[in-house]
Amino acid sequence: MYTKQDILDYVEEQNVTFIRLAYFDIFGKQKNISILPRELKRAFEEGISFDASAIDGFCQDVHSDLFLVPNPNTMAILPWRSLDGAVLRMYCDIQYPDGSPFELDTRYLLKKAMEKAVQKGYQIEIGSEFEFYLFLADEAGNNTYIPLDNAGYMDIAPEDGGEDVRKNICLTLEEMGLYPEASHHEEGPGQNEIDFLHSNPLRSADDAATFKWVVKTTAKANGLVADFSPKPLKEESGNGMHINISISDKNGTNNLTKSFMAGILRRLAEISLFLNPSPKSYERLGSFKAPGYVSWSIQNRSQAIRIPATRNQTKRIELRSPDCLANPYLAYLLLIEAGLEGVQDNLEPQPSVDVNLFEAGEEILSQLQPLPRNLQEASNLARSSNFVKRTLPEAIWQAYLSFQE
Numbered sequence: 001m002y003t004k005q006d007i008l009d010y011v012e013e014q015n016v017t018f019i020r021l022a023y024f025d026i027f028g029k030q031k032n033i034s035i036l037p038r039e040l041k042r043a044f045e046e047g048i049s050f051d052a053s054a055i056d057g058f059c060q061d062v063h064s065d066l067f068l069v070p071n072p073n074t075m076a077i078l079p080w081r082s083l084d085g086a087v088l089r090m091y092c093d094i095q096y097p098d099g100s101p102f103e104l105d106t107r108y109l110l111k112k113a114m115e116k117a118v119q120k121g122y123q124i125e126i127g128s129e130f131e132f133y134l135f136l137a138d139e140a141g142n143n144t145y146i147p148l149d150n151a152g153y154m155d156i157a158p159e160d161g162g163e164d165v166r167k168n169i170c171l172t173l174e175e176m177g178l179y180p181e182a183s184h185h186e187e188g189p190g191q192n193e194i195d196f197l198h199s200n201p202l203r204s205a206d207d208a209a210t211f212k213w214v215v216k217t218t219a220k221a222n223g224l225v226a227d228f229s230p231k232p233l234k235e236e237s238g239n240g241m242h243i244n245i246s247i248s249d250k251n252g253t254n255n256l257t258k259s260f261m262a263g264i265l266r267r268l269a270e271i272s273l274f275l276n277p278s279p280k281s282y283e284r285l286g287s288f289k290a291p292g293y294v295s296w297s298i299q300n301r302s303q304a305i306r307i308p309a310t311r312n313q314t315k316r317i318e319l320r321s322p323d324c325l326a327n328p329y330l331a332y333l334l335l336i337e338a339g340l341e342g343v344q345d346n347l348e349p350q351p352s353v354d355v356n357l358f359e360a361g362e363e364i365l366s367q368l369q370p371l372p373r374n375l376q377e378a379s380n381l382a383r384s385s386n387f388v389k390r391t392l393p394e395a396i397w398q399a400y401l402s403f404q405e
Contacts, residue, residue: 007075008040018034019034022089022092023105050065050068066096076090079175080172109392113340125200126200126204127197128242128244129242131238133226134192136225137220137224145232151185154185162192166183169218194211208328230280237288238283238323239284243318245319246315258348259347260317264319266338268294268321269372270385274330276321281325282372291321291371295368297352302357304321305317305319382400
């Protein structure tokens with residue numbers, strides 16, 4: 001836990017030459033503005049202004065000045081920018097000129113969802129698993145869509161060509177204060193996965209954003225392109241962002257999992273637009289272990305939610321439908337709100353579906369609610385969802401609908 005003074009002292013003592021103040025648009029795309037060390041105190045006290053009208057979804061054509069106020073707890077040193085003095089990065093809160101929070105800041109919205117859970121006496125932790133492809137780059141650095149290797153699931157070198165790249169990614173993350181749980185080759189040629197342990201939802205979302213940035217930067221340094229898109233190769237496995245969630249009460253007991261899961265299942269189809277925000281997202285769903293229905297089971301990877309096996313008493317759920325193009329702040333807050341609604345309503349989940357849905361017959365599939373088959377269907381479900389409308393500011397869900405049309 002860093003204080004503002006800790007950061008000011010560090011900058012003065014450690015030859016920090018540049019400070020990057022980062023934030024996100026409503027679609028989860030990272031933005032930043034860079035300042036010199038002499039401006040850091042002003043950034044903490046007053047914020048650094050920027051033109052909100054130039055940011056997708058911020059809708060501030062009039063009175064467009066917003067301010068970035070760095071959060072000292074998010075400080076990280078960028079290992080790949082340290083030759084001429086250290087470069088420091090912090091994520092920022094977005095505020096109006098009067099200091100009030102900007103209501104379309106998805107980091108702020110996730111904080112509000114976390115506070116709501118705490119006020120109800122619940123602790124929620126999230127850890128995500130990210131899949132991505134490594135492709136060869138051409139002379140201009142563009143994606144050739146030629147996989148780095150032809151290895152398969154958990155293969156080793158020399159078949160696994162991404163072993164050293166993953167190692168460099170994990171070591172860089174550790175230098176920045178992030179701690180991956182595991183990494184391995186995935187099923188597709190050139191496909192990789194890196195997983196993170198549980199942490200509080202805001203930290204988990206911050207880590208997700210940092211992670212994708214580090215992966216892309218490391219890949220580029222190795223003459224590669226890191227592709228997080230949901231279906232970069234039509235005939236191969238897609239890239240998912242599997243979200244693991246646990247919930248406990250103030251006594252630390254973990255008996256709310258099923259009602260929390262039931263709340264997510266109830267809202268899953270209508271929030272798919274935000275978990276799967278591109279046309280390619282729907283080419284991934286329903287194939288290569290990516291779920292196509294709203295269902296759950298214990299350990300079964302063909303379901304939207306599985307409850308992984310464990311050797312302790314802690315239960316968690318793994319939501320398998322989201323992909324890496326989702327804004328993690330928006331995805332996590334929607335899942336928290338849906339899950340809390342399930343706990344509040346004391347929901348019971350539908351019966352588990354203990355079969356492989358990719359081999360199931362029509363008799364079983366006809367009893368299940370399908371996930372949206374395309375982006376237009378997902379948009380229609382979101383448009384008609386009262387849950388979406390009461391959970392998100394209108395400007396955000398309208399921007400998602402407008403962006404997809």
